[in-house]
Amino acid sequence: MQQKVLIIEDSASTISLLTKLVEMAQLKPVLATSLTAAKHIFIHSDPEDYLCAIVDYDLPDAPNGEAIDFAVKSYLPTIVTTARLDEDIRKAVLSRDVVDYIPKENAQIFDYLMRLIGRLEKNKTTGVLVINPKRNERSAMAALLRRHNFITYECATAAQAETLLDEHSHIKLVFVDSDIQDKPPTQFVAWLRKQYSKEDLAIIGIANDRNNLLSARFIKSGANDFVRKPYHLEEFLCRVNQNIELLENVETIRRTANTDYLTGLPNRRHFFYTVNKMQRNQPANQALALLDLDFFKAINDTHGHDAGDEVLKVVANRLAVMCADVIIARFGGEEFCLYLPDTTPHNAVSRLKDIRHNISEHPVKFGELTLNVTVSIGLTTRSDHNIQAMLTTADKLLYQAKHNGRNRVEHDATNLN
Numbered sequence: 001m002q003q004k005v006l007i008i009e010d011s012a013s014t015i016s017l018l019t020k021l022v023e024m025a026q027l028k029p030v031l032a033t034s035l036t037a038a039k040h041i042f043i044h045s046d047p048e049d050y051l052c053a054i055v056d057y058d059l060p061d062a063p064n065g066e067a068i069d070f071a072v073k074s075y076l077p078t079i080v081t082t083a084r085l086d087e088d089i090r091k092a093v094l095s096r097d098v099v100d101y102i103p104k105e106n107a108q109i110f111d112y113l114m115r116l117i118g119r120l121e122k123n124k125t126t127g128v129l130v131i132n133p134k135r136n137e138r139s140a141m142a143a144l145l146r147r148h149n150f151i152t153y154e155c156a157t158a159a160q161a162e163t164l165l166d167e168h169s170h171i172k173l174v175f176v177d178s179d180i181q182d183k184p185p186t187q188f189v190a191w192l193r194k195q196y197s198k199e200d201l202a203i204i205g206i207a208n209d210r211n212n213l214l215s216a217r218f219i220k221s222g223a224n225d226f227v228r229k230p231y232h233l234e235e236f237l238c239r240v241n242q243n244i245e246l247l248e249n250v251e252t253i254r255r256t257a258n259t260d261y262l263t264g265l266p267n268r269r270h271f272f273y274t275v276n277k278m279q280r281n282q283p284a285n286q287a288l289a290l291l292d293l294d295f296f297k298a299i300n301d302t303h304g305h306d307a308g309d310e311v312l313k314v315v316a317n318r319l320a321v322m323c324a325d326v327i328i329a330r331f332g333g334e335e336f337c338l339y340l341p342d343t344t345p346h347n348a349v350s351r352l353k354d355i356r357h358n359i360s361e362h363p364v365k366f367g368e369l370t371l372n373v374t375v376s377i378g379l380t381t382r383s384d385h386n387i388q389a390m391l392t393t394a395d396k397l398l399y400q401a402k403h404n405g406r407n408r409v410e411h412d413a414t415n416l417n
């Protein structure tokens with residue numbers, strides 16, 4: 001279900017801007033121009049339907065942030081907007097459990113709001129671990145992170161942290177306080193860094209002002225960043241967001257580099273990376289198949305390149321659905337490669353025959369057209385081969401399949417019992 005954002009705002013120009021931003025984020029704006037109206041709307045709603053509330057500090061019936069209290073009490077992650085921002089208002093806003101505040105100074109600041117809304121959505125699946133022996137400090141930090149929808153974990157020692165990291169792979173950020181007792185903190189950071197790369201886990205060191213040199217020591221030991229205590233809420237949140245966004249950007253680049261743009265399947269590069277890793281376990285049985293569409297050029301020539309693209313996407317999707325347990329890649333053009341670990345020759349042959357059959361029996365629809373598609377398959381089940389040798393063998397068998405009339409599987413399995 002599309003999540004909603006409650007906007008409590010009385011300025012027409014801000015309402016129009018916020019409504020557009022919320023819609024751009026694929027969310028549904030629900031508008032109230034006063035606190036009374038907001039109460040009326042919200043009484044019939046479930047807080048779970050709302051991602052957050054964007055609340056004006058100064059409303060005609062709530063001039064001193066009373067609407068913020070209403071949103072916070074209603075369990076809505078609350079972002080405050082304000083036309084005036086003096087020190088008293090800043091303090092008044094930050095004394096409440098808000099996500100953040102946005103001064104309505106210029107249009108640029110609304111980019112920040114967009115990012116903030118996007119983060120609230122993404123943070124729901126991101127874990128953050130706070131390691132600090134002082135319960136009050138770590139609970140306060142975890143509560144702050146929860147306001148931003150992070151899944152939080154807390155512990156007092158390095159040993160407990162190791163267990164939590166083992167158990168929860170969605171932990172992407174760790175705060176290591178310099179006061180941990182069971183290990184020297186920088187040594188613990190260095191140990192963590194050996195287990196988790198900078199692209200997989202962000203580490204932020206945290207210490208109080210007296211330890212001037214600690215920031216450098218933390219970072220030299222492998223921390224991504226450092227926060228000095230006592231911290232300003234604004235700086236703390238900026239650092240959290242920056243570090244998390246960096247991890248996400250690396251993940252996006254990684255995914256893009258490993259994925260075929262048209263079909264969404266892994267590409268050749270990723271295929272080799274994954275298969276080489278799996279081969280280290282020396283599987284007893286393995287099979288490799290090359291699958292090539294027949295007379296594909298004719299589809300392009302007769303019906304156009306878009307029709308050809310559609311055929312590639314549909315076949316790729318069918319392969320992905322039929323072979324969820326198999327490593328599949330688009331090797332280029334109209335050729336796909338399948339690696340079947342721990343599969344007996346008998347099963348490999350039978351599965352590839354099923355795939356051939358399925359593709360030939362289910363034509364691809366493209367607009368008004370119905371396109372008959374067949375594939376030729378070369379399959380090797382000689383598991384003593386290395387992957388390069390298996391590819392060469394599968395390629396020869398594929399050539400035979402083409403030569404022997406197409407729409408067939410050629411394989412080298414001898415014992416099919």
Ligand SMILES: Nc1nc2c(ncn2[C@@H]2O[C@H](COP(=O)(O)OP(=O)(O)OP(=O)(O)O)[C@@H](O)[C@H]2O)c(=O)[nH]1
Pocket residue numbers: 262292293294295296297298300304305306307308309312332333334402406
């Ligand atoms: N639409 C589309 N066509 C592609 C893509 N990549 C390669 N092709 C086309 O795929 C066709 C492959 O043609 P051929 O190598 O002659 O193979 P074929 O027509 O399938 O013939 P056989 O393999 O011998 O059965 C060429 O026309 C390429 O331009 C793509 O991403 N999209």
